[in-house]
Amino acid sequence: MKIIEGNLALKGNEKIAIINARFNHIITDRLVEGAKDAFLRHGGNEANLSLILVPGAFEIPMALEKALASGKFHTKHFRVFIKFAELLNAHIHAS
Numbered sequence: 001m002k003i004i005e006g007n008l009a010l011k012g013n014e015k016i017a018i019i020n021a022r023f024n025h026i027i028t029d030r031l032v033e034g035a036k037d038a039f040l041r042h043g044g045n046e047a048n049l050s051l052i053l054v055p056g057a058f059e060i061p062m063a064l065e066k067a068l069a070s071g072k073f074h075t076k077h078f079r080v081f082i083k084f085a086e087l088l089n090a091h092i093h094a095s
Helices: 025-041 057-069 079-095
Strands: 016-021 047-054
Touching: 016 025, 016 057, 025 047, 047 057
Parallel strands: 016 047
Antiparallel strands: none
16 A cells, blocks of 8 residues: 655744534544644644634634634634635525
8 A cells, every 4th residue: 555644844833713603513523633633743832722712614714814804823824714604605505
């Protein structure tokens, strides 16, 4: 089996937010644990990691927008998440 892994190297000063929906917390709590583990394994500093909890998926795009607007978090790689949030928001409002 061929295994392909990324080689993310953080400097340790990046301030990162994880946005998690409380709905289906049995599943999403494990995803948060995985994200936190990956952040720490790649050199992140736990003091720079924030968890933003929202009631459900509908609130994730708004929470992301507010987190970015706050200027408190490292935004270099947020373009991907913004695009995902826009798609999610469009899908939610189309339903």
